[in-house]
Amino acid sequence: MIYGLITAIRNFLFDKKYLGSVRFDFPVIGVGNLSVGGTGKSPHVEYLISLLQYHFKVATLSRGYGRASHGYEEANTNSTALQIGDEPFQFKKKFPDTLVTVCEDRVLAVPKILQEHPEAEVLLLDDAFQHRSIRAGLSVLLTEHSNRFTQDEVLPVGWLREARSNYHRADIIMVTKCPHNISLAEREQIIAEINPFHYQKVYFSSVQYAPLYSFYDAQQKFELNKETDVLLVCGIANPEGLKNYLKPKAKNIYMRSYRDHHRFESMDLEAIQETFKNLGEGNKIMVTTEKDAARLEQFRSWFYESKIPVFIQPIAVEFLFDDKEKFDADIFAYVQHYKNREAV
Numbered sequence: 159m160i161y162g163l164i165t166a167i168r169n170f171l172f173d174k175k176y177l178g179s180v181r182f183d184f185p186v187i188g189v190g191n192l193s194v195g196g197t198g199k200s201p202h203v204e205y206l207i208s209l210l211q212y213h214f215k216v217a218t219l220s221r222g223y224g225r226a227s228h229g230y231e232e233a234n235t236n237s238t239a240l241q242i243g244d245e246p247f248q249f250k251k252k253f254p255d256t257l258v259t260v261c262e263d264r265v266l267a268v269p270k271i272l273q274e275h276p277e278a279e280v281l282l283l284d285d286a287f288q289h290r291s292i293r294a295g296l297s298v299l300l301t302e303h304s305n306r307f308t309q310d311e312v313l314p315v316g317w318l319r320e321a322r323s324n325y326h327r328a329d330i331i332m333v334t335k336c337p338h339n340i341s342l343a344e345r346e347q348i349i350a351e352i353n354p355f356h357y358q359k360v361y362f363s364s365v366q367y368a369p370l371y372s373f374y375d376a377q378q379k380f381e382l383n384k385e386t387d388v389l390l391v392c393g394i395a396n397p398e399g400l401k402n403y404l405k406p407k408a409k410n411i412y413m414r415s416y417r418d419h420h421r422f423e424s425m426d427l428e429a430i431q432e433t434f435k436n437l438g439e440g441n442k443i444m445v446t447t448e449k450d451a452a453r454l455e456q457f458r459s460w461f462y463e464s465k466i467p468v469f470i471q472p473i474a475v476e477f478l479f480d481d482k483e484k485f486d487a488d489i490f491a492y493v494q495h496y497k498n499r500e501a502v
Contacts, residue, residue: 162312165320180265181293184272185280185493188294190287192307192325193317195395195418197300198334198365198475200245200449203284205475207253209486214493215257215277219267220246220284222260224419224453230267233258244419244452245284251452265291280493287327288319296492299328301352302396303336303362308351326355330488335399336364336478345479361485366476367403373451373461373468380443380469382407387442389413389434393420393450400471404445412437422453427460434466443467 191197222243239247261267310316372378393416
């Protein structure tokens with residue numbers, strides 16, 4: 159009740175304009191969630207980058223959670239996850255031509271980006287639904303299929319950062335991590351449950367797993383088989399989905415799970431090494447996520463010298479019910495609106 163009251167007062171002050179909120183005359187797309195994590199935010203931001211990068215100059219702004227630095231930072235190809243955070247590191251590694259920035263104070267960061275990079279044409283705000291000091295021109299709210307905000311409660315009873323009624327601030331609601339065989343009937347039931355406002359659109363996506371690739375050489379792929387034991391090392395909000403995906407493909411799955419954005423240290427490496435050793439002498443590999451690999455990057459030589467075969471499981475977004483074309487059209491229409499105004 160206390161936590162809910164605090165967030166309610168804060169939202170009331172923003173709604174009544176007692177607390178200021180800045181809106182820029184520039185295409186700003188915010189991606190976030192009502193819950194504390196596990197909705198698949200990173201792959202959806204990556205989807206937006208890949209969608210827009212060949213048509214517009216894209217910039218991203220994240221808080222850089224878990225980084226050791228402070229203030230405004232621009233990522234470059236030599237940046238580390240420790241300097242800029244695991245997710246921005248991942249964005250820069252996958253999309254080196256994208257301007258990736260981090261800053262705790264986004265109200266100060268956005269003008270800096272626009273001043274120093276006038277070539278930027280669209281800005282993606284990462285994890286920004288609760289950052290109400292900036293009003294994104296287009297707000298995308300993510301909610302996990304198996305843990306929808308409509309069935310959750312505010313912390314600490316549930317996992318919501320604020321009351322579920324605040325979904326009204328979103329323009330697009332994305333139901334993520336859906337089973338691939340979700341039926342049309344369930345789709346309609348979920349839409350009715352969300353009860354979107356007339357200005358909101360609801361889309362559905364699922365996780366698409368690409369082939370495993372080597373931590374040491376991205377060109378080296380690995381196809382999992384029933385003769386191989388897997389040590390799954392995860393420091394993400396909800397690793398169960400990945401574990402359930404790998405389980406029928408491997409002989410056995412053993413997992414070492416850490417909190418989201420966990421900063422790995424030498425004692426963690428020793429525990430991982432000991433667990434891997436105890437798997438036996440048969441075929442065995444270690445599997446981790448791209449986000450975890452970003453934080454393990456500094457220990458790459460240690461893993462190599464320890465002769466632990468580490469493979470990374472990439473994930474991507476797959477739209478359901480022919481939602482891809484409609485979602486893409488919504489995004490392009492929003493950004494192109496500003497381009498048309500500039501042309502006039």
